Amino acid sequence: MNLKSFLTGRWAVVGGFVLAAVLLLVVAPALLTPFRLGLLGKYLCFAMVAVGIGLAWGRGGMLVLGQGVFFGLGAYIMAMHLKLADAPASTGVPDFMALISSDGVPFWWEPFRSGAVTLVAIVVVPALAAVLLGLATFRRRVRGAYFAILSQALAAAFAILLIGNPRSTGGSTGLNNFKGFFGFSLRDPANRLTLYVIAVVALLAMVAVARQLMVSRYGELLVACRDAEERVRFLGYDPAAIKTFAYAVAAVMAGVAGALFVPIVGIISPNDVGIVPSIGLLIGVAIGGRTTLLGPVLGAIAVAWAETSLSERFPSGWTYAQGLLFMLVVAFLPGGLASLGPVLRGWRDRLRPAVPAEKTSVPSLSGGS
Amino acid sequence: MNADYLELTNLTVSFDGFVAVDRVNMSVLPGDLRFLIGPNGAGKTTLIDAVSGLVPATGSARWAGEDLVGRKVHRIARLGVGRTFQTATVFEELTVTQNLDIAAGARRGVLTLARRRTRVPEVVVKAMETIGLTDLAEVPAGTLSHGQKQWLEIGMLLVQDARLLMLDEPVAGMSAEEKDETGRLLRRIAADADLTVVVVEHDMDFMRAFATSVTVLHAGKVLAEGSVEQVQADPRVQEVYLGPGEHSKAVTEAVLGEGV
Numbered sequence: 001m002n003l004k005s006f007l008t009g010r011w012a013v014v015g016g017f018v019l020a021a022v023l024l025l026v027v028a029p030a031l032l033t034p035f036r037l038g039l040l041g042k043y044l045c046f047a048m049v050a051v052g053i054g055l056a057w058g059r060g061g062m063l064v065l066g067q068g069v070f071f072g073l074g075a076y077i078m079a080m081h082l083k084l085a086d087a088p089a090s091t092g093v094p095d096f097m098a099l100i101s102s103d104g105v106p107f108w109w110e111p112f113r114s115g116a117v118t119l120v121a122i123v124v125v126p127a128l129a130a131v132l133l134g135l136a137t138f139r140r141r142v143r144g145a146y147f148a149i150l151s152q153a154l155a156a157a158f159a160i161l162l163i164g165n166p167r168s169t170g171g172s173t174g175l176n177n178f179k180g181f182f183g184f185s186l187r188d189p190a191n192r193l194t195l196y197v198i199a200v201v202a203l204l205a206m207v208a209v210a211r212q213l214m215v216s217r218y219g220e221l222l223v224a225c226r227d228a229e230e231r232v233r234f235l236g237y238d239p240a241a242i243k244t245f246a247y248a249v250a251a252v253m254a255g256v257a258g259a260l261f262v263p264i265v266g267i268i269s270p271n272d273v274g275i276v277p278s279i280g281l282l283i284g285v286a287i288g289g290r291t292t293l294l295g296p297v298l299g300a301i302a303v304a305w306a307e308t309s310l311s312e313r314f315p316s317g318w319t320y321a322q323g324l325l326f327m328l329v330v331a332f333l334p335g336g337l338a339s340l341g342p343v344l345r346g347w348r349d350r351l352r353p354a355v356p357a358e359k360t361s362v363p364s365l366s367g368g369s
Numbered sequence: 370m371n372a373d374y375l376e377l378t379n380l381t382v383s384f385d386g387f388v389a390v391d392r393v394n395m396s397v398l399p400g401d402l403r404f405l406i407g408p409n410g411a412g413k414t415t416l417i418d419a420v421s422g423l424v425p426a427t428g429s430a431r432w433a434g435e436d437l438v439g440r441k442v443h444r445i446a447r448l449g450v451g452r453t454f455q456t457a458t459v460f461e462e463l464t465v466t467q468n469l470d471i472a473a474g475a476r477r478g479v480l481t482l483a484r485r486r487t488r489v490p491e492v493v494v495k496a497m498e499t500i501g502l503t504d505l506a507e508v509p510a511g512t513l514s515h516g517q518k519q520w521l522e523i524g525m526l527l528v529q530d531a532r533l534l535m536l537d538e539p540v541a542g543m544s545a546e547e548k549d550e551t552g553r554l555l556r557r558i559a560a561d562a563d564l565t566v567v568v569v570e571h572d573m574d575f576m577r578a579f580a581t582s583v584t585v586l587h588a589g590k591v592l593a594e595g596s597v598e599q600v601q602a603d604p605r606v607q608e609v610y611l612g613p614g615e616h617s618k619a620v621t622e623a624v625l626g627e628g629v
């Protein structure tokens with residue numbers, strides 16, 4: 001086996017996953033304080049959303065500007081369950097509801113008293129929402145900027161809906177002050193470490209799923225749909241179904257990320273699901289390189305990390321830095337940082353004296369069948 | 370001969386009152402290489418758009434016992450109807466093999482789609498030989514020359530298991546040698562595989578060299594139909610192409626091709 005096939009073959013993939021697991025599960029907990037580790041856990045949640053965006057946008061060409069909706073669905077479902085589980089056994093009503101009204105728990109909260117229903121709903125609700133939305137829009141051949149605007153409007157509407165119903169959703173404050181997680185206290189550092197480990201495993205699993213989808217025949221078909229949707233239709237495929245599947249996978253990833261975000265961060269509010277966070281997630285993906293497997297993950301983690309550390313030092317500076325970074329990437333590196341290598345090589349080759357390119361011969365049509 | 374023939378009856382396409390295709394009756398048999406010619410705006414492309422489901426039409430377009438009018442594009446494609454466009458549309462970022470593999474796979478199940486392609490299907494290998502792109506199998510389709518892209522499109526129609534092939538100006542922009550190669554390729558697949566082939570074309574020399582039959586459209590209607598010689602000699606066709614009145618042999622040949 002030569003070096004190149006070693007680096008690109010099956011063992012390289014396994015090696016990459018093992019390396020990532022060691023870094024995230026052994027090195028990071030040993031080096032970081034529990035506070036910083038909690039922050040890293042939060043970034044990993046954003047990275048999960050980014051994996052889905054990379055699939056839907058990078059491979060499928062769907063500019064998903066409203067992934068906050070699916071993130072929010074997963075997060076609020078989890079938060080409702082945690083609030084119900086924390087509620088005093090005598091009344092069964094969560095603290096914030098008891099404060100502002102005496103009507104009791106809304107009927108649509110009741111199913112989430114069950115942990116099993118909650119876990120299933122975290123996957124099924126975003127998936128169903130994405131399938132319905134996807135079929136409704138892609139069947140009508142809504143795409144490009146129109147799809148982007150639609151998905152963004154959805155995120156805005158979702159946030160407004162949450163703010164408008166303070167009695168059942170906590171309004172603009174959101175849901176917070178969770179004490180336990182499926183019977184385990186969230187105050188216990190050991191349990192918080194376990195949550196972090198769950199987030200790492202979930203992220204690695206999602207990267208593995210995304211990789212399989214990208215190298216599969218479906219992945220080729222998705223790229224074909226992105227580049228020439230009409231042609232795919234004339235080959236006998238239904239592009240709406242192909243795109244909806246990728247959209248639904250991205251939605252499930254965002255939903256699971258939201259559900260893990262809630263116990264790790266301790267709060268979910270409309271500020272985490274509206275337009276601004278939805279676009280923030282997209283920026284990380286664009287900077288990292290949307291068409292690659294790891295670009296979105298690393299981009300999302302780097303952007304979230306930069307946001308925290310820059311805001312600590314220059315409280316208002318981050319917004320400008322984020323905007324500048326996004327403009328630079330769009331203008332000079334449309335493929336994101338993942339394309340830095342090829343772009344630099346291109347510049348280097350251009351500076352060199354031109355070497356006559358080897359002319360590829362045009363093979364003639366041979367006798368055939 | 371098989372039962373796969375195309376029969377258009379009163380096929381009509383109108384856009385906001387403008388009738389682009391006007392009650393066209395036409396049948397094309399398997400093994401035939403039918404050329405569809407006519408001046409600009411005659412409705413040639415609109416006709417194959419209607420048959421492939423891209424624009425709504427009235428009347429009927431029967432193919433292998435099914436009426437295609439009113440069906441969705443991908444359903445029509447699954448009935449074995451394939452087409453190409455004036456500008457070659459291939460999946461530029463995918464390789465020649467990947468392009469053909471996708472074209473061959475519309476009937477694949479979920480499990481096959483979810484897995485990686487481990488070996489190149491036999492039909493893909495065969496099609497690549499037929500269109501002469503075997504040496505370029507792993508090259509991104511975007512780097513192919515214009516002619517090679519058109520051949521790749523024809524290859525995609527073959528692996529897609531299309532038995533009715535509709536090609537929209539396949540030799541536009543090709544060199545003389547490429548045109549010859551393309552013409553021979555089309556003749557071969559029409560005859561060998563007993564396919565029904567419809568070619569929309571402006572290039573009269575190409576038409577004259579390779580057509581087995583010709584339909585002339587003018588203003589959405591069928592003006593003439595028959596062999597190349599019959600159509601060339603038809604005074605109505607000469608009038609549409611050259612204007613009314615008598616024309617010298619040289620002028621006629623310059624427009625309608627030699628041998629009139």
